[in-house]
Amino acid sequence: MTRVAAFELSMCAFVFDCQRIDMAIDLQTFRTVMGHFATGVTVVTTSLKEQRFGITVNAFSSVSLDPPLVLVCIEHSSYVHDALVESGVFAVNFLSRDQENLSVCFAGNSEERHNNFCGVASHAGVTGAPIFDKCLGFIDCRIVASYPGGDHTIFLGQVEAQDAFEDEPLLYYRSHYLNSPEFES
Numbered sequence: 001m002t003r004v005a006a007f008e009l010s011m012c013a014f015v016f017d018c019q020r021i022d023m024a025i026d027l028q029t030f031r032t033v034m035g036h037f038a039t040g041v042t043v044v045t046t047s048l049k050e051q052r053f054g055i056t057v058n059a060f061s062s063v064s065l066d067p068p069l070v071l072v073c074i075e076h077s078s079y080v081h082d083a084l085v086e087s088g089v090f091a092v093n094f095l096s097r098d099q100e101n102l103s104v105c106f107a108g109n110s111e112e113r114h115n116n117f118c119g120v121a122s123h124a125g126v127t128g129a130p131i132f133d134k135c136l137g138f139i140d141c142r143i144v145a146s147y148p149g150g151d152h153t154i155f156l157g158q159v160e161a162q163d164a165f166e167d168e169p170l171l172y173y174r175s176h177y178l179n180s181p182e183f184e185s
Helices: 003-020 027-034 079-087 100-107 111-119
Strands: 042-048 051-057 060-065 068-075 089-094 122-124 130-132 137-149 152-164 171-173
Touching (some): 042 079, 042 130, 051 068, 051 079, 051 100, 051 111, 079 089, 089 130, 130 137
Antiparallel strands (some): 042 089, 060 068, 068 152, 089 137, 122 130, 137 152
16 A cells, blocks of 8 residues: 555544544634644645635645655635645745735735735746745645545645745744744834
């Protein structure tokens, strides 16, 4: 059995078990508890024809080294969700501490986001997904599987290209950016 097949099998068991759990968890408390986990900040991007799509994401993780796999979780109601399904590709752009403005813009529902890609310069990666010209690093992926995850879809991507650059990461903890220049002032 390949590693991807083994992961898919374990994810199926995980999803099945999740559906049987009695939901006695207070959702606001769950959100507060999860906010205590510090994360880096990313913008997941894709494109269809000439239109670029992006969304701020901290539900991102590496899954496997061989083959190189990552996952991102995207809410069903996001307009980026359907673009990911249709395009079959995504890039994960890691934000540096100077890019809080991009995180805020791609998390919002503004004309700047939808019509101007938050004003960020980008180029097409190997898969055609937009890669920010300036970022801490990126992973460029083809979607190889997707799984239900409550109100989100878990997209599994095989890495086709990657790079990293020297800078400091943008960090998020308890609904605040920790090390952005705005936080420190």
